[in-house]
Amino acid sequence: MGFLKRILRSNTAEESGSTFTPGSFEALTEEELQTHMGIDCYGAFELTGAxxxxxDLQVxxxxxxxxxxxxxxxxxxxxPVIMAATTRHRIMDLFLDLIDRLGPVVDVVLETxxxxxxxxxxxxxxxxxxxxxxxILLDHEDLLLNDGCTGIAVINPSRRQEVQLDEHKLLIMYGRPLEQFERTLIASDVYPDEGIRFITEAEHVHSSSEAFFDRFNKLKHRLGMDSEDLSGCC
Known part of the structure; x- marks a missing residue:
């Protein structure tokens, strides 16, 4: 999972739980940083909290x-892959619609x-x-949308197809055929744009917290992944 991600991290701000990338963030004052983190809309596009x-808005x-x-x-x-970005209020419904295209029984990967x-x-x-x-996913919508350290992939191994909602809250679909995913995106007013650049393709900042990690563990439990060892992460 996460084969297209470019994750740039250098250090962690313990109080906020945010993980910062190097570059334009290094010289910011606390006030400038908090102001930037508080901007959640760029035109009609609304970001999640993740x-x-x-x-400097490279993207x-x-x-x-x-x-x-x-x-x-x-x-x-x-x-073949489709990468998509959509405004906050459409992400979860669209993700669930895309999952429906994979068939009645699937495998799931949680990324932390x-x-x-x-x-x-x-x-x-x-x-x-x-x-x-x-x-289960709807019960954990806040975590999936707003935690910058949680991603999820839903897979149909027999079809060799996968739908991801990654840590950056991008929707990524791969495996032939892609037409059903393309139609689902367009039906939700997400249109092809070959010139689009995604937030992963430049410096960016992830945000998380211990509270989100606790919620992640609850989702892990609901999905029956308790046997998986996360002891190395703490």
Whole structure:
């Protein structure tokens, strides 16, 4: 999971729970930082609490999607990808709609980078009914939208297809065919934009907290992942 992510982290602000990338954030005063973190709208595009762009706005967040390609380093296998960004109030409904395109039974991967310095750990759950999964996800909507250290992927291994809601709250779909995902995006007013740049493609800041880590553990429990060892993260 997370094959397209470019995560830049250097240090952690313990009081806020935020993890900062180097560059434009280094010279900010506390007041400037708090002001920047408080900006959640860029035009009509509303961010979640999980992520903020660079202070100098190397990338201005906007809604849209583009086609991409993932190339496996070892096998050189090429997998078609759609990457999408959408405003906050559409993310969860759209994610659930995209999951529906994977079939009635799926596998789930939870990604955590809580207390990891620039690294993450993936927790796997096989064979869960989609209606059950969607109910659990809705119960943890606040965590999934606003925690910059939590990501999730839903997979149909037999179809070799996957839908991700990653730590940056981007929606990433991969595996043939992509047309059903494309139609779902357009039906939600998320349109193709080959020139779009995503927040991952420049300096950015993730935000999390111990409270979100506690909620992550509750989601992990609901998904039956308690046997997975996270002892190395604390």
């Amino acid at each position: 992520i903020r762009p660079s202070y 201005v967040p906007r809604q849209g999607f583009r086609f991409d390609e993932y190339v496996d380093d070892s096998s050189q296998t090429r997998t 980078s809580h207390h990891f310095s620039g690294h993450h750990q993936d927790l796997y759950r096989e064979h869960i009914d989609v209606p059950v999964l969607k109910s």
